[in-house]
Amino acid sequence: MNETPISRIPASERREQILAAASIVFGERGYFGATTDQIAKAAGISQPYVVRMFGSKENLFTEVLSRASDKVLTTFVEAIERWRASDSPDQPLSRILGTAYVNLVEDRGILLSLMQAFSMGHDAVIGERARRDFLKIYRVLRDDAGFAPEEARTFLAEGMLLNTLLALRLPDQYGLDQTTTELLECTFQTKLQMVLDTVVDQAR
Template sequence: MSQQNVVAEPVVAPRMTGAARRDQILAAARTVFSARGYTASTDEVARAAGVSQPYVVRLFGSKRELFVETYRQASAQVLTALRSVEPGPDAGRRMGDAYVGLLTDRELLLLLMHGFIAGTDEEVGRIARHTLGEAFRLFRDASGADEDEARRFVAQGMLINVLLAVGAADHAGEDAGMDALVKCTIEAIEERNA
């Protein structure tokens, strides 16, 4: 019985469309910017996406434009979740649930926080202001809540975001005030969901 030399054919990955490559870079940018904020480089994003840094710049123009687009997508994700809630008597609770559900995505959470820090950029600031204002309006309109209740909804969401971003629950026992804040914030969510 003779052995034959078998030469395996190289596996060639299907060529990605421009739109798919753009989405791949934006997904990598979301990961990189959520971890390092605006200080991350286009080179880091390119490595994470498996493409060259000049390709990233060719598609997006600059790190700023890439960050703006990544932040725009994250903000749109929040608003889409809130818009998906039908108006009605329990719309406020369902909007809270929709928002809390988004926060299981740590990259989304951290990217939103980095956007607030980078809000000195006019475009990022515009997106952040629109997102906060639209969350306020959507809550008020869907739930029939007054402005004070809608303000508390947005403020509670921001507080939850900050507590999760700093890992407050993971550091129980370090600070009594923080422990109390985490406890009453989590209890408020649990009471709302009861």
């Protein structure tokens, strides 16, 4: 029996389709809990095609990590450029970048897959890639944004808190527990409703 031709979709688009699906599956299940079969089903393609394109689950995960890191870096660089192009920026750059980072929650897999990668520092391949990409983000904050080391550290710490809240699925508990509600409101502030709407939509 002949398979439905996959070539109708350009390879670059098919690759992005797989990486987007893999980001969510890895983000939700972790590296060891995810399978290429689950990723293929999430992408709506066959499991053998995923293996043919990426070779192994490890290669696929490192590509997911690169995609996520590149998205964060691109988002930060573009936000910095827009802020500098403004004649009279009315907000500090740290807030502009913070808002840009929170907006990435719309692609839930990006932030959660980064979290999974950062937890694998012990792995010879994934750990090395995760360290490299994390330091790239730090250097953009320090060199491109002009943050002092202490300011960059604080910004990264707040970003890790955001990732942790998403990984714990605490937005699902908003309004059900006073402490959770307080922490979410303090962390996300004016972006909270967007975060709640996004998390609810992606959980369906």
